[in-house]
Amino acid sequence: MDMFDKNIGKEKLASLELAEASREKEWNYPSFVRELFHGRLPWNLIYPFPEQSEAEKEIGREYLEKLKNFLTTHLNPDEVDKTGEIPYEVIKGLADLGAFAMKIPKSYDGLGLSQVNYNRAIHLIASYCGSTAVLLSAHQSIGVPAPLSFFGTEEQKKKYLPRFRKGAISGFALTEPAAGSDPRTMKTSATPTEDGKYYIINGEKLWITNGNIADILIVMAQTPAKIEKGKEKKQITAFIVETNTPGFQAAYRSNFMGLHGAKLGLLKFNNVRVPRENILLGEGQGLKLAFLTLNTGRLTVPAAVTGMSKLCLMIVRKWSKERRQWGLPIGEHELVASKLAEMSANTFAMDAVTWLTSHMADAKKLDIRLEAAMAKLFCTETSWKVVDDTFQIRGGRGFETGPSLQGRGEAGYPVERMFRDCRVNLIIEGTSQIMRLFIAREALDLHLKRVISIMDAKVPILKRIKDALAIGIYYSFWFLKLWLPSFALREIAHLPSPIKNHMLFVQQTSKRLARTMFLKMLIHQQRLESRQNILARFVDIGTDLFVISCACSYGLSLSKKELNSQAASPIGQKDMLWPPMAKAIELADLFCSQAKVRIARNFEDIRRNQDKAARRVAQNFLAGGYVWLENEIIK
Ligand SMILES: Cc1cc2nc3c(=O)[nH]c(=O)nc-3n(C[C@H](O)[C@H](O)[C@H](O)COP(=O)(O)OP(=O)(O)OC[C@H]3O[C@@H](n4cnc5c(N)ncnc54)[C@H](O)[C@@H]3O)c2cc1C
Incomplete structure (x- = not known):
């Protein structure tokens, strides 16, 4: 990340360097989303929609x-x-x-x-x-x-x-009181004993799901730093730790807004002695292990929130017909109806993304780091909206607990509980902000790899000039190609309408996205790293393009099935009635049309935005310039 280092503080640079050193640098398999970010649409990687045997x-x-x-x-x-x-x-x-x-x-x-x-x-x-x-x-x-x-x-x-x-329970312990999204600030240490046979772990871990009841944990700790090229390199190592080891203590159980049955809080490690053979993947490989594990580990969150959103659909379907106000079932009032439509289309899209990425993980033929991160980002943010809309459509009943509703003789729909349980999904396993930064970094990887050698002062000047010329020629052609109008790819030219139109849009827009990203890279250079709003807009456009593609592939595959209650769905629900063709396409079509509006808005915001003014206000805010706004409150 040398090209980014001038304008950022030392600490931030150190955090970025650690993350950089731990990320998987090679792309050994194709990635659908990586291609999209470079202006190409590899439709054959996601269609036909995969199906279980x-x-x-x-x-x-x-x-x-x-x-x-x-x-x-x-x-x-x-x-x-x-x-x-x-x-x-x-x-x-x-x-x-x-x-x-x-x-x-x-x-x-x-x-x-x-x-x-x-x-x-x-x-x-x-x-x-x-x-x-x-x-x-x-x-x-x-x-x-x-x-x-x-x-x-x-x-x-x-x-x-x-x-x-036999039922042993485990957890994954990375977070600490001072180390949330930034693992560099981790303090837990693992010091080797003199004979090198053991490590002694000391420190604290916070909010480790299952931590308070776990039998075995993966614990990330700092092992002694290494000196590489005269520079101290932090080493984070993963250990398998049995919680019955002396010195381990589940010291506190936290209370949360939701997920009340989850047992987690503060864990203390006081001279916990762990054998060397309990190191996983190797010394200093802990963060890499965490990142690689999360590439597939993250796919479960989309599955969970999709399940939750489907229950919401069931609740609002019944309630919107049953509840009459102003002479009509509430679902027939346009302001509610539009929510029902959007919730259905969004849940359909979440289903598409969840099952497509799950199949990708099983096939092991694709690099899914970007797809998994987008699935997590899209599904958690969308399901939060689905639950919020369910809450709204239920009116006052959304705010009342299920048991209380039941207590006075009504259906005990658990909307209030789901609302509390759902929100944290935008925080765990990578916050939405960190997901956007991660995706942006991976999306820009191909460009960074190419230009990094010409920005590196340590590379001999002649080599840098030669590389710069080669890169210049490459990018002239690449960039020109992104401007030229293209014919529809053969694979999408024969698709039925409206799917064909949506995929043509993805084909064209991926080119627009690639050239806009490249131009912004040229304009902002190292400053682009701190222009998080611009990066986030790129990521949101890319995510919408990915989800449109998933929804189109899923819609088409479903529509090709016979309307036959015996046929099994791609996820094997035998008892599920096959949707008539028009219905699946209808949902895909609405999702794609709404996503296109978001994409247009994001491109417009990249061009014209209030980022500068917002930065100024935020700086004033942090400097205490608006404390007077907090008047007449009980502090
Ligand atoms: C219920 C629950 C279960 C959990 N389970 C586990 C678990 O099993 N294992 C585990 O290790 N951890 C677990 N965690 C911890 C969780 O992963 C962290 O809460 C999460 O990583 C965020 O860290 P933080 O809360 O310290 O927030 P911080 O990192 O302090 O972030 C605060 C805010 O700043 C934003 N932010 C931070 N850095 C940046 C940046 N560079 N740019 C822009 N925005 C930024 C964040 O997005 C967030 O909005 C759990 C947490 C909860 C609440």
Whole structure:
């Protein structure tokens, strides 16, 4: 990131350098979104919409049936919300069903579910009880099973993985009181013993989901720094830590607005002695492990929030017909109707993104770091809007708790609980802001790789001039191509309308996005890194283009199926009626049309915005210039 370093503070530079050193630098597989950011539309990477084999669908269907039967007979989500406890029998019952080993390979005693089937399970559970979904997903999307399966040695896998089939619980401990989005500020240390056989961990971890009940944790800690090229390099290392090790203490359980059954708070490590063989992936590789784990780990959040949004659809569908005001069912008043339409189209798009990215993870033929981050960003922000609209459509009942509604004889729809449970999804596993910065960095990677050598003062001047000429020639052609009108790609030219028009729009707009990004890079150079609003607009345009593509692919695939109640869907819901062709296309069409409006607004905002004025006001604000606005309040 040398090209960015002049105008930013030392600390920020150090944080960026650490993140940079830990990111996966190679792109060993194609990426649909990376291509989009460079003005190309590789439609064949996402169409036909992937589908599970019949055998896989059946495995998923049978498992979901078991989970559903168990949960609806043993677990009351409102009780979990009220008491803050998921009963022991429920955790035990889930363990008996192998729910703590869903993604663990069969060779280690796990269920060996695919990413799609695992996400189907979390999608189902999240529609019923957010706390239970979080218990299971934090445990195996980011907790010990995921990084251990990916990066563990054979000995480590044999030792730990079978324990999860018996119900051992895990978590992933990165965050600390002073280290949230920025791992550089991490203080927890792991000091090697003199004989080098052990590490002694000291420090605190905050809000580690399941941390207060976990048997085993992945703990990120600082091991002694290395000197590279005369510069001290921070080393963050991942350790497998058994929580019965002396010195570990679950010191405090936090209370939250939602997810009341989740058990997390402050963990203390006081001289916790961990054997060297418990290091995962290698010394100094901890952050890399975290980033790589999150690439697929993040896909469970979209599945969970999509499940939750579908319950919202069910609630507003019933309520909007049943509730009459001003002589009409409320759903027939245009201001409510437009919300119903948008919620349906958005949930359809979330479904498309969730299942497409889950299939991509199973296929292992694509680099999905950008797609997973966009799925997380889009689905969490959109589901929050879906829950908020559900709240609004329910009127005062949205604010009343489910048990209270039931207590006076009404349907106990859990909108108030979902509202509280849902919001944190925009924070966990990478805040929306961090997701945007991460996506922007990866999107610009190809350009940065090309120009970095000519900006590097350490490279001999002649080589830099030669490289600059070669790059200049390359970009002249590349840039010209982005301006030339293009014919519709052969693969999309034959698509039925309106899908064809939407994909033509994606084809054209990806070129516009690529050239706008490139121009802004030339104009702002190193300052672009701190122009977060501009970067965020690029990311939001790219995300909308990706989701439009997913929705079109999904809509087309669904529409090609016969209207036949026996046919199984791409995610294997055998009992789901196939939507008539027009209905799936209708939802895709509305989503795409609304996304196009957002894209136009974002391009306009890149051109003309209030960023400068907002920066000035924010600076004044931080300097205390508007304290007078806080008058007549109780402080
Ligand atoms: C319920 C819950 C469960 C959690 N589970 C886990 C877990 O299992 N494991 C774990 O390790 N952690 C967990 N966390 C912690 C979570 O990952 C962090 O809260 C998250 O990473 C954000 O860190 P922070 O809260 O300290 O916010 P901060 O990093 O302090 O950020 C505060 C605000 O500033 C913004 N911001 C920060 N840096 C930048 C920047 N460079 N540019 C622009 N904006 C920026 C953020 O987006 C945010 O809006 C959990 C948290 C909660 C509440």
